[in-house]
Amino acid sequence: MSAPQITQDPLYQLLRDEKVNEFNEQKKAGTTGELSGCDFRGLDLRQLDAAGLDLSNSYFRSADLRGIDFRTTKIEGISISNCKISGCYFPKEVSAEELRMSMEHGTRIRYR
Numbered sequence: 001m002s003a004p005q006i007t008q009d010p011l012y013q014l015l016r017d018e019k020v021n022e023f024n025e026q027k028k029a030g031t032t033g034e035l036s037g038c039d040f041r042g043l044d045l046r047q048l049d050a051a052g053l054d055l056s057n058s059y060f061r062s063a064d065l066r067g068i069d070f071r072t073t074k075i076e077g078i079s080i081s082n083c084k085i086s087g088c089y090f091p092k093e094v095s096a097e098e099l100r101m102s103m104e105h106g107t108r109i110r111y112r
Helices: 010-016 020-028 096-105
Strands: none
Touching: 010 020
C-alpha cells in the first residue's frame, strides 16, 4: 500500500472541492472514476451516494461522513481516524471493534 493520492480524476476532484451533489449527479448519469487509494482527509462528504463505490485503501482522517450509507461500498483498508460517522451504515463484514480501532487509532478497516 502506498500513501493516499490526490489524483486528477474528475469525479475525485468534485469530492475534493466538496461538490457532493455534482458528484452524485455525475455518478447517477453513469460516469465512473477511480477513487480507491485517494486522500479524503478533512472533507465534508455528507450526502455522498456511496453505493457501489470502491473507496478501498483511502484516508478519511477528520472527514465528515455523517449519514453516508456504506453498506454496498468497498471500504476495506480505509482509515477513519477522528471522522464524524453519526448515522452511517457500514458493511456487515466490518465489526464494531474494527470501526472503533480505526476511529481511535487510525488503523485500516479489515473485513471479517
